Amino acid sequence: MPGVTEMSLDNMFCSRCREGFVPHEKIVNSNGELWHPQCFVCAQCFRPFPDGIFYEFEGYKYCEHDFHVLFAPCCEKCGEFVIGRVIKAMNANWHPGCFRCEECNGELADAGFIKCQGRALCHTCNARVKAGVLGKYICHQCHGVIDDKPLRFRGELYHPYHFNCTACGIELNSDAREVNSRPGYAANEMNELYCLRCHDKMGIPICGACRRPIEERVVTALGKHWHVEHFVCAKCEKPFLGHRHYEKKGLAYCETHYHQLFGNLCFVCNQVISGDVFTALNKAWCVHHFACAFCDQKMNQKTKFFEFDLKPACKKCYDKFPQELKKRMRRMYDLNPKRIPV
Amino acid sequence: MCTIARAMNQAPVSCIPAGKMSKAKKVLDEAREIQNPELDLADKSISTFEEMPGLLNMINVTRLTLSHNKIQAVPPGLANLVNLEILNLFNNHITELPISLSQMPKLRILNVGMNKLDVLPRGFGAFPVLEVLDLTYNNLSEKNLPGNFFMMETLRALYLADNDFEYLPPEIGQLKNLQILVLRENDLIELPKEIGELTRLRELHIQGNRLTVLPPELGNLDLVSNKAVFRMEFNPWVTPIGDQLQVGISHVIDYIRSETYRYVYNRHQSAKGPPPPIENDKSKKISRVR
Numbered sequence: 001m002p003g004v005t006e007m008s009l010d011n012m013f014c015s016r017c018r019e020g021f022v023p024h025e026k027i028v029n030s031n032g033e034l035w036h037p038q039c040f041v042c043a044q045c046f047r048p049f050p051d052g053i054f055y056e057f058e059g060y061k062y063c064e065h066d067f068h069v070l071f072a073p074c075c076e077k078c079g080e081f082v083i084g085r086v087i088k089a090m091n092a093n094w095h096p097g098c099f100r101c102e103e104c105n106g107e108l109a110d111a112g113f114i115k116c117q118g119r120a121l122c123h124t125c126n127a128r129v130k131a132g133v134l135g136k137y138i139c140h141q142c143h144g145v146i147d148d149k150p151l152r153f154r155g156e157l158y159h160p161y162h163f164n165c166t167a168c169g170i171e172l173n174s175d176a177r178e179v180n181s182r183p184g185y186a187a188n189e190m191n192e193l194y195c196l197r198c199h200d201k202m203g204i205p206i207c208g209a210c211r212r213p214i215e216e217r218v219v220t221a222l223g224k225h226w227h228v229e230h231f232v233c234a235k236c237e238k239p240f241l242g243h244r245h246y247e248k249k250g251l252a253y254c255e256t257h258y259h260q261l262f263g264n265l266c267f268v269c270n271q272v273i274s275g276d277v278f279t280a281l282n283k284a285w286c287v288h289h290f291a292c293a294f295c296d297q298k299m300n301q302k303t304k305f306f307e308f309d310l311k312p313a314c315k316k317c318y319d320k321f322p323q324e325l326k327k328r329m330r331r332m333y334d335l336n337p338k339r340i341p342v
Numbered sequence: 343m344c345t346i347a348r349a350m351n352q353a354p355v356s357c358i359p360a361g362k363m364s365k366a367k368k369v370l371d372e373a374r375e376i377q378n379p380e381l382d383l384a385d386k387s388i389s390t391f392e393e394m395p396g397l398l399n400m401i402n403v404t405r406l407t408l409s410h411n412k413i414q415a416v417p418p419g420l421a422n423l424v425n426l427e428i429l430n431l432f433n434n435h436i437t438e439l440p441i442s443l444s445q446m447p448k449l450r451i452l453n454v455g456m457n458k459l460d461v462l463p464r465g466f467g468a469f470p471v472l473e474v475l476d477l478t479y480n481n482l483s484e485k486n487l488p489g490n491f492f493m494m495e496t497l498r499a500l501y502l503a504d505n506d507f508e509y510l511p512p513e514i515g516q517l518k519n520l521q522i523l524v525l526r527e528n529d530l531i532e533l534p535k536e537i538g539e540l541t542r543l544r545e546l547h548i549q550g551n552r553l554t555v556l557p558p559e560l561g562n563l564d565l566v567s568n569k570a571v572f573r574m575e576f577n578p579w580v581t582p583i584g585d586q587l588q589v590g591i592s593h594v595i596d597y598i599r600s601e602t603y604r605y606v607y608n609r610h611q612s613a614k615g616p617p618p619p620i621e622n623d624k625s626k627k628i629s630r631v632r
Contacts, residue, residue, distance in 0.1 A: 282571050294432045295384040296407040309503050309524045320410055324626040
């Protein structure tokens with residue numbers, strides 16, 4: 001180095017003691033500054049630097065030990081000095097490996113963190129904790145809180161807008177339906193999502209009671225489809241499970257309640273009338289129980305009968321009624337002919 | 343007479359004309375042969391149960407029809423027919439019924455209409471499963487009903503037309519299952535408010551009585567639906583009821599449900615005049631002929 005060769009001992013002096021150098025004396029040169037070897041020591045302990053390693057701070061040089069003691073940050077977690085990369089966070093210093101999420105213990109140094117009630121949390125845990133407090137779900141995809149209704153898909157909950165309809169591609173909302181595209185398979189990996197419109201068009205029947213799709217046995221009645229267990233008597237709410245049902249004004253009833261409510265009990269046997277019903281005189285009869293109330297002779301649709309206190313009387317019996325009674329009956333009929341004798 | 347003949351160890355001597363005997367007996371023999379549980383013995387000129395030998399041992403009988411005969415007495419032994427469900431004694435000359443009938447375990451329908459009953463036996467209301475009781479055209483009134491008559495909770499139809507009731511006992515309200523109540527052509531002066539407790543009633547016949555007002559409680563009942571019948575003509579109704587009746591039964595029901603009527607009714611009850619006269623002439627009733 002030409003500068004060095006031109007240097008003369010006259011204009012050289014020690015950076016520490018400001019004294020000159022004696023010819024042939026050893027000189028320490030560090031970054032262009034010169035020292036007597038006895039002057040090139042730690043500013044704190046005045047001892048040479050072990051292995052020549054020193055740390056410089058505000059113009060002074062320190063041995064490793066004293067530099068740490070005086071200036072190096074202490075890790076908040078392990079209490080050791082932090083050498084190299086220091087994470088300054090939460091009003092403290094940390095080794096990158098010591099600054100971790102207080103929930104999941106994941107490293108936060110590169111992922112970033114959120115201060116949550118005095119604790120450092122990763123984004124995921126923060127969202128979960130926040131949602132837990134609010135009673136909300138966390139999207140399995142973006143880990144954000146789901147403010148509106150979540151969409152359930154293959155067993156997890158999501159923001160509906162992360163998905164599009166398998167059929168028409170429209171962005172989904174929470175009305176979307178998950179369809180088990182391979183019926184019979186218990187695993188849900190095959191499930192796919194459809195918007196409500198496309199779902200309805202796919203011909204998957206919707207239960208008239210619960211409004212959910214029917215993926216197993218379908219009952220079709222009253223112009224609607226039903227889950228087997230949801231097709232029930234409108235009165236007792238027991239499922240028909242294949243038993244006969246009776247319809248009235250758009251509702252289905254079991255045999256017992258249909259007849260209890262709509263009065264098709266036989267006047268003679270007081271049992272539900274199975275088969276054809278004979279209706280007359282504000283009453284109903286099993287076809288084989290329709291008989292004259294006075295002699296018990298069976299009657300049919302063609303038999304002429306008389307009405308007596310809304311009981312059927314065959315002609316033979318009516319003829320046997322005493323004259324005075326028939327006279328009274330006639331008088332009542334004449335005065336009030338709106339109804340009576342058939 | 344027949345039993346005496348047997349007791350004397352002689353050949354049985356029939357005291358009944360052979361022609362008559364064979365008619366009823368033939369039906370019984372046939373029924374026994376084919377195990378028919380329903381016996382049709384209507385209009386067979388039967389005067390006594392002795393004309394039907396062995397009948398009381400046919401315990402598989404479920405229906406016995408003896409209408410239009412001349413039977414005067416029913417033997418207590420009829421209750422042996424423990425499987426009997428329907429007993430029809432319409433149009434006979436019966437003046438008294440044995441109390442044993444009310445013990446028949448399966449009797450559901452009993453028709454004793456058009457007979458000469460002046461009284462029902464004490465304890466008659468004990469029927470365990472009776473559903474239809476027809477006492478039409480007899481000589482019954484509230485004065486000769488047994489004390490437990492209205493204990494027949496299984497009753498769904500009670501026919502009392504052409505009898506002599508002036509008052510219907512308030513215990514009628516206990517017949518919770520009653521769907522049909524017929525009181526046509528009695529001498530009823532008023533109806534008890536308890537009639538409003540018969541919530542299943544869908545047939546009420548009170549025409550041809552001496553009624554002037556209806557208890558407002560009757561408005562609790564559903565007597566105007568298309569499944570109900572309410573007959574109330576031929577009574578000396580107070581003017582407002584009579585006027586409503588001119589336009590229709592539903593108007594009567596609407597009216598008796600009103601506050602106005604409640605006032606009219608209360609005033610009528612507190613200023614009770616003498617009951618209207620008996621209009622029905624019963625002298626020609628065959629139930630009166632002795």
